[in-house]
Amino acid sequence: MSDKKLLLNLYWHMHQPDYRDTVTGDYVLPWTYLHALKDYSDMAFHLEQNRSARVTFNFVPILVEQLEDYARQAETQQWHDPLLRLLAKPDLDHISDAECELIVESCFKAHHEKMLSPFPHYQRLLHLYELVAPVMQSGQFHYLTGQYKADLLVWYHLAWTGEGLRRKNKTIQALMQKGVFFTLEDRQSLLAVIGETLQGILPRYKALLARGQIEVSTTPYHHPILPLLIDLKSAHDAMPDAPLPQSPAYADGYTRAVAHVQSAQHYHQAVFAQPATGMWPAEGGVSHAALSLLAEQGVQWAATGQAVLANSLKKVGMPPTDAHQYLYQPYRVTNGQQDIVCFFRDDQLSDKIGFEYSKQYASEAVRDFIQTLENIYEHSGDAVPVVSVILDGENAWEYYPYNGYYFLQELYQALTHHEFIQMTTFSDILQKHEQGALPMPALLQDVCAGSWVYGTFSTWIGEPAKNRAWDLLCEAKHQFDQHIHTLTAAQQAKCQQQLAVCEGSDWFWWFGDYNSAQSVQSFDQLYRRNLTNLYQLLGLSPPPVLLQPISQGGGNAENAGTMRRGQA
Template sequence: MAHPLYVAFIWHQHQPLYKSREAVADAMGQYRMPWARLHGVKDYLDLVLVLEEYPQLHQTVNLVPSLILQLEDYAQGKGIDPYLALTLTPEEQLGHQQKQTIIKHFFDAHHRTLIDPHPRYAQLYEQKQEKGIRWCLENWSNQDYGDLLAWHNLAWIDPIFREKDPAIQAWFDQGKGFTLGDRKKIIAKHRQIISQIIPQHRKMQESGQLEITTTPYTHPILPLLADTNSGRVAIPQIELPQRRYQWPQDIPRHLRKAKEIYTDRFGIEPRGLWSSEQSVSPAILPYIAQAKFKWMCSDEAVLGWSLKHFFHRDETGNVYEPELIYRPYRIETLYGDISIVFRDHRLSDLIGFTYGGMDVRHAVTDLIGHLDAISRSLVEREPGNETTLQNPWLVTIALDGENCWEFYQEDGLPFLRELYKRLSQDEDIKLVTVGEFLQEFPATETIAADQLHSGSWVDGSFSTWIGDPVKNKAWDLLTEARKTLAKHPEATEETNPNAWEALFAAQGSDWFWWFGEGHSSNDDALFDELFREHLRGVYRALNEAIPIQLYEPLEDHAQKADHAPEGFIQPVIDGYGDEQDWHNAGRIEVGGAMGTMHKASAVQRLYYGLNHLKFYLRFDFKMGVEPGKDTPNELHLLWYYPGAKVYTSPAPLIDLPDQAPLNYYFHHHVGINLLTQSVWLQQAWNNHEWHPKNSRVEVAFNQCLELAIPWADLHREPDAWLHLVAIFADHGKFRSYLPENRFIELQIP
């Protein structure tokens, strides 16, 4: 029997629990941040409304219980956050501090997609960027503030609602001159949109087009609640907290509360579980089975660890062993079987981090091309001489369903419609929910329960949430609070719900994500404060003395200097160094750093980052630097691949010091003439020769130098490491290099 290639999209909808335990009576509201509300009008309802236009396509959506509760607060008018409170404040009543807050935070959005398309919003943004906050405070009128307050709330409304609601389109047409009355109506429209989210999901689940899944109540890492020592499974040498957290009895509490919220809103019990951060371990399986969940989802890295198999990919990113990953597995427990599917990490990341920066048709063609390639590779593994799939294979694409769309034009609406239109016409690909696939094609391959790896979607480990000194400190504080609660057996969930709710909130994964190295945001200090607020709530509800440490920040939140990349980037290469574009890039401070070369360097700092298609470099020069006059006229990028069996050659420069890393032998060389911005690519060959190669390197030098180098130019396999050094030269004669005494290190995605 011939089968199409079955594809299961799983969209994960989640925001941290922003509700404060100490600001309920505050005039600025009980929600410390607005993101549940703003994503509520931009990302949750429209995603399924677009899908509803293509009824033959089925998908899975995960709604985190703590997100549902926040959305309901906003829909009912009970949710108030500082941004909303300021929006509803008459302009003439705004104080100096409030105006500063508005100027600083009401542009909190990706400006290329949410600000630049709207002339009045873009005008105010340019004034802030070019003239500064002080100028705005001295020169803006009440109307300027009124328009900014309105546009911040308008820009987050998804474009699909402009199509469906003339009142919303009228505000976009109006453009400026907004009054307090207009802003009140805009906020009312926010509540109206948010109030439709849960009913629309229920309606589409009842029609069979959607499957809704759930997550442990406040999005905790279940394996770490069971035992923080599980962090050593993937990284035996990891430095763990001083106090071991080991409270597996909290797992059924999170699962029970998740099921209660789900069944109340959707009228049935959930079958699928998105274990927070796709984290799993043998220890959590009995609790999931006892809660009668039938299936769960994790990442291909977890599958690889479980099978003791590394998934190799070709240089286009497609898996060499598709028969291992594109199928469900069964795990047997004493309380029943659990099916588990493993997502294709790369396809999920392409949607999440790369396609937003591409032309819509090109992006859709690329995604469907990958699915076609998967199908062909599976056909090749079918017995006999078949030309179609004779077995039911399932490709799982699972990712964050909200944050990625901010980087797409029109919030991803053109991309999704183009994708769904083509998939509707493709008889060889069928979109299904995970549940309906498993019902028709139950898992036949088995993973022993004790063989399941303990890990998450990030490298198959838990290092994103534990192991860093600051993260460990947070775990120690959580452990002490949990022990204090355990000393009060009279404090049950029924008799003292405040203590338990505060504990559940503090157990959420998001706080640990932002602590320490690895990730940062403009709100790190606020995440720190919210975590400690939740812990203080445990002690307060128990009438216990609150430890002094819970009034002190866990870390210094001043912006760190040198750091590694914190996420994928996709900057526009125009030579102007847009800070939003490079926010997640790695950074190396050069000007003022130690070292003889750095003292005289015209370069102040170096940024580097990547996505699945390219890697990027940015050189920030001192003000007024002219190539060929204040700095050498050429930049040479040379890199080698540790352990790779490839031809190598010395750098093609003269007067090169005989010292590492300049005396290494390299495989690729990109030269840039900084005066003409011309580029050439060379690859090492036999006998230490350099051969020219075709190149699609992008270069722009205006306020800074920006470069984008496609991975396709390098012809290296995914996961390979490259070590890069940047050398400045005059007509091929060495002058200086960056970074001093080391390489820039990147791993191809």
């Protein structure tokens, strides 16, 4: 057997938008702490179990900021999330109607097949709710007792615990075994586990980083689509006929893009005690201008989707044919002064983990993954294939049995014991190039602007509701520019922070009829609340249009719309 290896970049992207109302400090949606309990905890757990595995994680700064905030809440026991406050509340018989409504409307939000159906006690709570739902719709939320609400709150949080916690934590095991009639003491013990887990998330990843098992990259701070901030018309690069917002441009977008990149670099250094060598541009959103910006800010590598590479090769007159001939290598992008190395994801393998393998036995899925890598190796000739598998590191697992426990355990085991597959990181590959162990990456003369979703920006712009959301942001930015200089330094800082929140990509992701009405409503309301807060921080009256929903939704997007495939 040759000494040649297949170099595998397994890249897990961790991200949640800012779910806080920045004026009140309260969390409007609970997804950051729930994913911390289940996914951020489990993803560290698997690497702690297999110390030979090496991967890269991307932690978006606004997610890390929230994780640090939750850790502080756990220390002080001053919870800013309403569900955690209710879990700690001694008397659930005398809570307000709004609190009752929050419990029953929130605590069944989980993938029922994999996260609710396995637990008979949790199922019974759902069946009871379905029986009395007509009464609840008339506003009689106290029809359900405080004991019911206590049990529902406990089971909701138990369902959102990771498999590592279920296998290791005695409190979680005891509560699951008890199943019913949870007392205040039970709820307090569960809250203690939640607090310990939240406090432990970042230290665990720092420990993995310190022993060289992982690389950690970052993203522009609040997860904006850099190419669209820089130039809304860049959307036409990959979809020339798409309608765009009425606003011709996002004012001073390049400066705003630089601000997100620089603040991400500073924050990453402060949290992880070392700079981030690479950066995952939000949603893999790149353009030649955006990559040049990253290079100018000292970012050495970035990554995006396979379709972006295919479109870019077409753009420079080199239409791709066989992925084996163009995909499994990094490319160099230059602005004439600074270079950046760009990696491109294998859409097929990435989407199999995100969407397909959850429907198979773990052993079958792992076998397919390994065989696909072996096939890439066999078709690579004398070249060393660099395979980048890049996907959401938090949302896929609720569709797997046992939160993906068996799949990830067997996958890491198979990869670390394979004779010619080497788990590596992006910076390790750059080092191999610099040392001459690998040839220098080929130059990619131009980059077709796009994202890891279909190679376009269609998920964020080009549709009526998405364009309307951009126009609302552009108008808010215009008012920001007009009035920011009239404020004190402290007021300006709050406005800057609020504007950055509004610039995040997630709001635009959820607008569109293909997403569920419930998800669209949640994010629509939070986006308009964020814009409203910006106007109020500027000392202005919010425009009445912010009282009107932007999008209705009503579709049934795959995996609840939390993930998209790389190819349509």
